[in-house]
Amino acid sequence: MIASPLPSTEDKPRRHEGGADIVRIGGVQFTWPGRNPFTLAIDGFSLAKGERLLLIGPSGSGKSTFLSLLAGIAKPDAGKIDVLGCDIARLDGAARDRFRAEHYGIIFQMFNLLPYASVIDNVLLPLSFSPSRKKRAEARGGGRTEAARLLGNLGIEPSLIESGSAASLSVGQQQRVAAARALIGSPEIVIADEPTSSLDRNRQQAFLDLLFAEVEAAGATLIMVSHDESLAGRFSRVADLAEIAQASRGGR
Numbered sequence: 001m002i003a004s005p006l007p008s009t010e011d012k013p014r015r016h017e018g019g020a021d022i023v024r025i026g027g028v029q030f031t032w033p034g035r036n037p038f039t040l041a042i043d044g045f046s047l048a049k050g051e052r053l054l055l056i057g058p059s060g061s062g063k064s065t066f067l068s069l070l071a072g073i074a075k076p077d078a079g080k081i082d083v084l085g086c087d088i089a090r091l092d093g094a095a096r097d098r099f100r101a102e103h104y105g106i107i108f109q110m111f112n113l114l115p116y117a118s119v120i121d122n123v124l125l126p127l128s129f130s131p132s133r134k135k136r137a138e139a140r141g142g143g144r145t146e147a148a149r150l151l152g153n154l155g156i157e158p159s160l161i162e163s164g165s166a167a168s169l170s171v172g173q174q175q176r177v178a179a180a181r182a183l184i185g186s187p188e189i190v191i192a193d194e195p196t197s198s199l200d201r202n203r204q205q206a207f208l209d210l211l212f213a214e215v216e217a218a219g220a221t222l223i224m225v226s227h228d229e230s231l232a233g234r235f236s237r238v239a240d241l242a243e244i245a246q247a248s249r250g251g252r
């Protein structure tokens with residue numbers, strides 16, 4: 001069920017059941033270089049801890065660009081992107097990479113698994129880059145135990161966990177492995193860029209059931225992009241990117 005109406009940029013930051021803001025963006029400008037440059041401007045946006053935001057909008061409207069800014073993959077030309085009290089717009093590339101590894105689990109559109117690595121090694125990868133996620137996984141019995149638990153909960157057969165390589169998996173299985181990799185070590189923010197686009201309706205719903213259960217168990221905040229507005233009822237908030245950001249093309 002959608003908790004409340006879609007916000008305008010003038011709205012006060014929305015809070016989710018008392019959760020404090022985990023993200024606050026203000027005055028952001030970002031332009032992709034090129035002959036017909038695409039610019040995204042975000043006057044103000046905030047996200048409360050524990051929210052599950054579904055981000056919708058037409059193809060090419062800038063949803064992935066928005067996620068890249070939110071995750072510190074792209075650096076804005078101006079403005080503030082405050083995440084967990086840190087303005088990531090002020091960090092250099094290496095510091096943003098470290099921050100992302102510590103605090104974000106990301107399910108990319110193409111999954112980005114290491115094809116020749118085993119399923120479990122793909123899931124364990126983020127722990128090599130994040131001391132705090134490693135610590136949290138260790139507190140739950142160790143990285144391998146936690147990876148196997150997540151993979152099992154996400155419906156990966158035990159026989160595939162140690163021996164299967166990512167390249168040998170179906171698209172649906174790759175997606176589940178990508179979700180386990182995003183969730184291991186309980187990052188505060190989980191970002192999913194159209195993770196269900198290659199699944200049929202039943203598998204889509206089953207995947208979301210598993211994803212939401214794990215996100216909730218970890219107390220994480222979820223931002224998911226999808227073209228499928230019928231998923232809206234499952235999220236605490238739904239926003240069209242056009243309500244959050246102004247997109248423009250060409251010289252400014």
Ligand SMILES: Nc1ncnc2c1ncn2[C@@H]1O[C@H](COP(=O)(O)OP(=O)(O)OP(=O)(O)O)[C@@H](O)[C@H]1O
Binds near residue numbers: 064
């Ligand atoms: N790496 C890049 N380099 C240059 N321009 C880019 C890059 N990525 C995106 N763009 C520009 O930004 C625009 C918005 O792209 P973006 O991928 O953010 O949209 P989207 O809403 O996520 O689209 P889709 O729903 O099709 O994935 C593109 O049309 C393109 O012009």
